[in-house]
Amino acid sequence: MRADVQRVTVLGAGSWGTAFAKVLGDAGRDVTMWARREAVAEDIRDRHTNSAYLPGVTLPENVTATSDPAEATKNAEAVVLAVPSQSLRANLTSWRDLLPPEAILVSLAKGVELGTLKRMSEVIGEIVGIDGGEVVVVTGPNLAKEIAAGQPSASVLACADHERAVAVQRACANSYFRPYTNTDVVGCELGGACKNVIALSTGMAAGLGLxxxxxxxxxxxxxxxxxxxxxxxxxxxxxFAGLAGVGDLVATCSSPLSRNRTFGERLGRGETLEQAQAAAGGQVAEGVMSCSSIRALAQSLGVDMPITDAMHRVCHEGVDPRQAGAELLGRSRKHEWS
Structure with missing residues (x-):
């Protein structure tokens, strides 16, 4: 593992992947992005913009792109996985043999996998054949549009191997992006996954006029x-009192730039899941799927998560948001910390 990471690959060209590529580029790294569609790769490579996901943002000259994953990963010293949580397994399985053996693996995905109930670092470790503790997890208040605009922001780089986290920290720190390290991968990943579900609930509340x-x-x-x-x-x-917990939670629950919050707001206004998805350009907010996997994980451990349970029932069992809210308020009274 190199302490000084210069060549970085970002696999995924959505809004957050593109924003993080810009962060790395502005930190002086040589960045190659992989985009599924050649038109997106061409836009990034030839015009230094990603008009499909981050219109109006100019990418640095040292950020380029390709639609060939083998070309993208060649000689990479760090590989950033920037695909949605529920598609990470399938994508990474197809990329596994392309990953340089010494490259640091970095995860931008926030979620718990349906079925296996694994966190993203665990999924990566299983597929690549490494300890999930070697994966560096990026989390915190990561609203892509604000970061891409160069607005001051801080994030957390979580990894059980502190040296790997420090190497990525050096690679992405710049004048507007301040990364902190943390060795609590479990807490950081759970915070990043759960906040999407809670953001659905605040969006629904807003849609109901609350x-x-x-x-x-x-x-x-x-x-x-x-x-x-x-x-x-x-x-x-x-x-949970830091950037990966309350920081990410407040940003995602309160900002109109949050896909989960705006998706929930549409549901609160009475739109169906399909209508909300259509309005979001065919994309489903991460929290819609994560509410089911996190609920299942909580149930398997005997942990009470009533808001998460309510979001699952609204999204997947057809319960009306008003009814879900009334049921939350009607639960048996208890001590705040019990």
């Missing part, structure tokens, strides 16, 4: 759910 008190209640009680699940799996409680 106000700030309701939003604050959902964010705070959502944080309690995340922390309970994390405690059961051995996460550090302090992680």
């Amino acid at each position: 106000g700030t008190n309701t939003m604050a209640t959902l964010i705070t009680r959502g944080l309690a759910e995340m922390a309970r699940l994390g405690a059961k799996l051995g996460a550090d409680p302090l992680t």
